[in-house]
Amino acid sequence: MNATTHRAPTWGADPYADALRSGRGPLFLRRADGWLLPLEVERWCGGTDAADRSALRRCKGGVLDIGCGPGRLVAALAAQGRRALGIDVSEAAVARTAAIGGSALCRSVFDPLPDEGHWGTALLLDGNIGIGGDPRALLLRTAELLAPRGTLIVETTAADVDERVEVQVDGGSGAAGGFFPWARVGTPALLRYAAEAGWAPAESWSVPAPPDQRPDSAERRFVALRRRTRAAVPRSRGPAARADSTSADRANSPAVSSSQRARKSSPGRPVTDV
Template identity: 65%
Template sequence: MRTTVPPWAAAGSYAAALHAGRGPLFLRRDDGWLLPLEVERWCARPDAVDLEVLDRCEGAVLDVGCGPGRLVSELAARGRITLGIDVSDAAVAHTVRTGGRALRRSVFDPLPGEGRWDTVLLMDGNLGIGGDPDALLERLARLLRPGGLLIAETAPVDVDERAWVQVVDDAVTGAHTAGESFPWARLGTPALLRYARGWEQAGQWSAGGRCFVALRTRRASSNAEPPKSTALISSHLPR
C-alpha cells in the first residue's frame, strides 16, 4: 500500500535536514510568518521532557508523525510494543535505522491495530496534521481502544489557528521551498480542550517550556483486544 505523500515530505531539504540532524527548517505561512522546526531535538535522543511523556504511556503505543523516531526507538529499547507512522520516507528510514518500527503512512490511511491501540502519541506540533483538529481527533478516537490514552503536545501559547504553510530552509528569502503549501493548525491547550468533545480529560502539564494534554476515549464495551505481541504488529509491516 502506498500513501499519498505531500510535496514537502518528499522534498530534498526536509530529507537533508533529517539526514544531517540539524536545520535550519521552518514552516512559513502565506503572510511570511515563520515557525522554526526543531530538527536538532527531533534527531537527538529523547530528553527529560520526552522521557516523562513516555513514562505515562500505557500498553501498545502508536506514534503519529513519528519523524526521525526518537520516541519509537526509545520505547522499542524498553521492550514496548510500538509503531511509528510518518508520510516521509526519510523519517521512516531514520526510525528503522535507530531500532524502531515505522510505516510510511498518513494517519488517515488504513493502519495496523485500528481500534486496539492503548496509547497514541501526537507530539512536536503534530496536532496540526491536516489543518482540521476535529477530523484528526475523530480519527485518533477510532485508532484507540475504548478508554485508550491520547497524549498530545500543544502550543505553549493560547492559540487556535489554521493556515496554509510551506516548509522552507531559508528564513531570509524563502527561496528554497520544500514543496507546495499545505493546511496546518496550531492549538494551545485551551483550544484542544474545546475541540475534545466526547473525550475524557486525563491531565495536563508543562515541562521544559512545552505543554501537554492527556485525553481518554470514552469507555465502552468492546470485543476488540489491544495488541499483545510484537507478532501482531510485525505481521502488518511491509516485507
C-alpha cells in the same frame, strides 16, 4: 479526513528529508505571507529529553506515534522492550527511525493502519496536533485507532492559540513543494476540540525546557485524553480510499523498517518574521 478535501502533505520535500538525514536545520514552515515557523530538527534527531520521557512514562499498551519523524520516541520505547510503531509520510523519517532501532510505516494517519481500534496509547507530540490543519478531524480519527480505554497524549503550544494556516516546507533558502494545511493549538483550544470529538481530559502537565532548546518558551505542555464513556464517539469522515480492502490488507501486514506527518511544527514558538 473530514468532508473537506485536503491536499496531499508535502513533508517529503527535499528540505525536510535533507534536514533529517543530516540531523540539523535550519528548517521552517513558511506561510503564504512569508512568515516562518522554525522547526526543532536537532531536538527531534537527538535522544529523548525530560519532557519526552514524561509522556513516555504515561504510555500503556502498544504505542502508535503519529508523525514519528526521525523516530526518537519509537526507538526509546523499543529499547524498553515496548511495542511501538511510528507512522510518517516522509520516507526519510521512516528510514531514520529504522536505523536507530524503531519500527515505522510510511503512511498517513488517515490511511488504513495496523491494529485499528486496539492501540493502548497514541502520541501527537512536537506539534503533530496540527496534522491536516483540522484538529477535530484528527481527534476523531485517533478515536478510531485506540482501544476503548486507550489514551491519547497531545503536546500543545505554550501560548493560547487556535489557528489554521497554509504552509510550505522551507530549508532556509526558499520554499519547496506546494502549500498544505497546518494547525497550532494551545491547551484551551485542544480541550474544546476534544470535547466535540468525544474525548475527556485525564491529565495535563508541563515540563521546563532547557533554554538552549526552546529559548521562546519556558516549558513544554501536554494533555492526556481518554474517550468519554457512555457516549458514542463520532466517526471521522475520511476518504473513500481508506476503506479500500486491498489497502487495509497491506496495512495489517507487519511493520516494515524502511520508513505522518503533514509534520512537524514547534509546539510553542509563534510564527515570526525571519
